[in-house]
Amino acid sequence: MKKSKIQFGIIGNPVHHSLSPAMQNAAFKKFKLPYQYKKIKLNETQLKSFFDQLRQSDKAGINITVPHKENVIPFLDELSPEAKLIGAVNTLQLHHGKLIGYNTDGAGYVQSLLKEKKWSPKNKRITLLGAGGAARGIIVALALAGAKEIYISNRTKEKAKKLAQEFQKKLKKTRFDFSSLQAESLRKIFKNTDLLINTTPGGMQGNEILPLPLDQLPQKALVSDIVYKPSQTSLLKAAKKLGLKTQGGLGMLLYQGALAFEIWTGRKAPITLMKKALMKNLA
Ligand code: ATR
Numbered sequence: 071m072k073k074s075k076i077q078f079g080i081i082g083n084p085v086h087h088s089l090s091p092a093m094q095n096a097a098f099k100k101f102k103l104p105y106q107y108k109k110i111k112l113n114e115t116q117l118k119s120f121f122d123q124l125r126q127s128d129k130a131g132i133n134i135t136v137p138h139k140e141n142v143i144p145f146l147d148e149l150s151p152e153a154k155l156i157g158a159v160n161t162l163q164l165h166h167g168k169l170i171g172y173n174t175d176g177a178g179y180v181q182s183l184l185k186e187k188k189w190s191p192k193n194k195r196i197t198l199l200g201a202g203g204a205a206r207g208i209i210v211a212l213a214l215a216g217a218k219e220i221y222i223s224n225r226t227k228e229k230a231k232k233l234a235q236e237f238q239k240k241l242k243k244t245r246f247d248f249s250s251l252q253a254e255s256l257r258k259i260f261k262n263t264d265l266l267i268n269t270t271p272g273g274m275q276g277n278e279i280l281p282l283p284l285d286q287l288p289q290k291a292l293v294s295d296i297v298y299k300p301s302q303t304s305l306l307k308a309a310k311k312l313g314l315k316t317q318g319g320l321g322m323l324l325y326q327g328a329l330a331f332e333i334w335t336g337r338k339a340p341i342t343l344m345k346k347a348l349m350k351n352l353a
Contacts, residue, residue, distance in 0.1 A: 079108035082135030096347035130164035131334035174329035176211025182321025192216035200269035260286035
């Protein structure tokens with residue numbers, strides 16, 4: 071009898087730090103699914119042979135992390151509408167012999183807002199710090215969820231401008247604008263902000279983007295950081311001090327994984343269990 075080939079895992083470089091195996095394997099175990107989710111370190115030159123053998127599998131579900139979220143696109147047969155807009159893929163599935171790419175990063179972020187903070191982006195004014203790959207995913211998901219305005223602020227202003235112009239063309243229901251990270255530009259914008267998101271690594275050890283004029287934010291504003299280590303970034307600490315609501319990055323990691331699990335298995339993700347596995351491995 072032919073042996074069934076099943077492949078689940080995360081490809082990237084580096085991947086040793088990934089918390090995805092812990093949360094996905096916990097979820098597979100709960101449903102007694104005979105899958106083993108692995109860390110697969112690949113450089114760019116190894117992608118072709120990886121995808122050649124992936125196509126020979128009977129079942130496959132793969133997450134993609136840095137630096138391959140864009141590199142994998144030429145190897146896929148189809149992209150979800152979100153992945154197409156974002157221009158990057160973090161999840162793929164082998165479905166009836168076809169490789170289909172998705173992006174659950176942004177949708178995972180929006181899910182974490184909805185589930186953990188009971189906060190919906192609909193008709194909200196959002197200020198986003200950063201203009202890299204993480205920003206792209208979050209911007210698309212927020213716009214598709216009905217955000218009224220998205221203000222992109224970036225250290226390199228030109229990149230913020232390019233992003234705002236690109237998405238204004240593609241996502242017409244949301245109004246886009248941009249600025250540098252200069253406190254002077256941010257003061258006015260912060261006054262009209264319902265949600266402030268940091269998508270830059272500023273806030274990780276010794277990599278500060280503060281001072282930001284956080285005191286200009288309305289008292290009801292939510293401040294969120296997609297960095298999950300440390301769980302309390304310098305941005306979140308400063309926001310808390312001002313009495314603002316805050317959200318760390320663990321929720322995004324959890325819900326992007328939960329959405330990937332649902333794509334692969336068609337089952338509802340066991341959120342509490344997956345979160346426990348994440349927390350255990352983070353500690
Ligand atoms: P990712 O895919 O995680 O978003 P990226 O594409 O390298 O990573 O983007 C990193 C973003 O963080 C960029 O917007 C970068 O600003 P620049 O466009 O000016 O490079 C921003 N960034 C990185 N370090 C920063 C810091 N210390 N302060 C402010 N912004 C920073």
